[in-house]
Amino acid sequence: MKKRIGVLLSGRGSNFEALAESAAAGRIPNAEIAIVVSNRENAPGIERARARETEALVIPSKGLEREAYDRLVAAALEEKKVDLVCLAGYMRLLSPYFVAAFRNRILNIHPSLLPAFPGLEAQRQALEHGAKFSGCTVHFVDENLDAGPIVLQAVVPIKDDDTPETLSERILREEHRIYTEAVRIVLEGRYRIENRRVMILPEKVSEKR
Amino acid sequence: MKKRIGVLLSGRGSNFEALAESAAAGRIPNAEIAIVVSNRENAPGIERARARETEALVIPSKGLEREAYDRLVAAALEEKKVDLVCLAGYMRLLSPYFVAAFRNRILNIHPSLLPAFPGLEAQRQALEHGAKFSGCTVHFVDENLDAGPIVLQAVVPIKDDDTPETLSERILREEHRIYTEAVRIVLEGRYRIENRRVMILPEKVSEKR
Numbered sequence: 001m002k003k004r005i006g007v008l009l010s011g012r013g014s015n016f017e018a019l020a021e022s023a024a025a026g027r028i029p030n031a032e033i034a035i036v037v038s039n040r041e042n043a044p045g046i047e048r049a050r051a052r053e054t055e056a057l058v059i060p061s062k063g064l065e066r067e068a069y070d071r072l073v074a075a076a077l078e079e080k081k082v083d084l085v086c087l088a089g090y091m092r093l094l095s096p097y098f099v100a101a102f103r104n105r106i107l108n109i110h111p112s113l114l115p116a117f118p119g120l121e122a123q124r125q126a127l128e129h130g131a132k133f134s135g136c137t138v139h140f141v142d143e144n145l146d147a148g149p150i151v152l153q154a155v156v157p158i159k160d161d162d163t164p165e166t167l168s169e170r171i172l173r174e175e176h177r178i179y180t181e182a183v184r185i186v187l188e189g190r191y192r193i194e195n196r197r198v199m200i201l202p203e204k205v206s207e208k209r
Numbered sequence: 210m211k212k213r214i215g216v217l218l219s220g221r222g223s224n225f226e227a228l229a230e231s232a233a234a235g236r237i238p239n240a241e242i243a244i245v246v247s248n249r250e251n252a253p254g255i256e257r258a259r260a261r262e263t264e265a266l267v268i269p270s271k272g273l274e275r276e277a278y279d280r281l282v283a284a285a286l287e288e289k290k291v292d293l294v295c296l297a298g299y300m301r302l303l304s305p306y307f308v309a310a311f312r313n314r315i316l317n318i319h320p321s322l323l324p325a326f327p328g329l330e331a332q333r334q335a336l337e338h339g340a341k342f343s344g345c346t347v348h349f350v351d352e353n354l355d356a357g358p359i360v361l362q363a364v365v366p367i368k369d370d371d372t373p374e375t376l377s378e379r380i381l382r383e384e385h386r387i388y389t390e391a392v393r394i395v396l397e398g399r400y401r402i403e404n405r406r407v408m409i410l411p412e413k414v415s416e417k418r
Contacts, residue, residue, distance in 0.1 A: 153340065153341035
C-alpha cells in the first residue's frame, strides 16, 4: 500500500507542490499526498491542492486554543491514515498533544541552516546578519520553534548583491530537493537517531532488511 | 613599508603559524607578524613564535581588571605600530577600550558558521546539535562574544562518523585558508561595510585606486 502523507500549510505551499510532484514522478516511491490542511481559508495552497485533485481541508483556528485546534487537525489526519505529516509553510507552533500523536512522524522545512536564523524571514535575517552562506534544513518537529533533530541540510552561498527575494528563490530550489529526499528517507525508515543526531543509513542496507 | 600584524593567543596558536607562513610565502603580500602576545605563560604559541624569531610577549592577566589588562596589551601593540590585530585562540573578551583603540582593525576566527555555535567547543556543539554542515568564520571583533561583521566563511560537511577531533581537523584546514585570505583583504582595504554586511571588492578595483 502507498505511504500516505498529510501536508499542513498556511500559504502558497510551494513545498507541498514539490512533494506532490516528487510522489507523482516516483522520486518518493510508493507514496501519495493523502490530504492537505490549512489553518487559513485564503491559503493559495488549498486551491493548488484541489487543482491536483488532492483533498484539501480548511480548519480555521480562530477562537480555538492551541490543543483544541490541534485535536481537530490530528483527527482529520488520522481519519486519512496518514503515515507522515509534512509542514509546508505552516505558521503555527504544534502543541505537545500533536507532537506526541505523531512522534517522529512530523517533518518541517526551514529556509536557513538551523540553528542559525530560526523564525520568520530567515532569508532576510541571514542577509542582514551578513552571513556568507545560508541554506535550508529539514528537521523532525517538536514543541519548540524550528528545533528538533535535523534530517538533511543544504548550503546556499549568499552573494553581495542578493536581496531577500533572490536569496529566497535560490534557497527554495534546494528546499524542494532536500524535502523530497528527506521524506523518502523517513518513509523508508532509512535513519537512526542518536540523541539529536540523525544518521542516514545507506539505501542498500535498507533494501536488505 | 610592510603592514604589521599583531597576534593575540592563549594556546597553541595554529592560526598564528598559518598567518606567519602565509606572510612569509607572499600569500599575504607585504606583511609580517610584528608581535605575538599571550595572556598565558605556558601557551605553546609563544614558543612557536620564538622559534620563528618573532617577538613574543607574555602579559599575564592575573589580578587585573579587563580594561587595565587591555591597556597593557594595546600599549604593546601600539609600540610595535601594529596595523591589524589577529586573534588566534585568544580566550578573553575584549574591553570596549580595546575595541575602540583598534576600531575595525581586529579580526577573529571561529570554528563554526556564525551565528550558529558561538563560544567554546563549537565543533562539539555542532556535532551534538546534529548539524549536517559547519565551518568557520573570520569576523571583525566587537565587545560581544563571536559577534561583529563577517568577512569570510567556509563550509565543512559533517560526517556521520565524525568526532569533535576529526571535525576540528577538517575545519582547521579551512580556518588557515580563509584567515589568510581575510587578512589579505582587510590589509588591502578591499572591502566595504554596510550595516553588518561586509562586501568584498574585486582585486582589480583595488589595484586601480
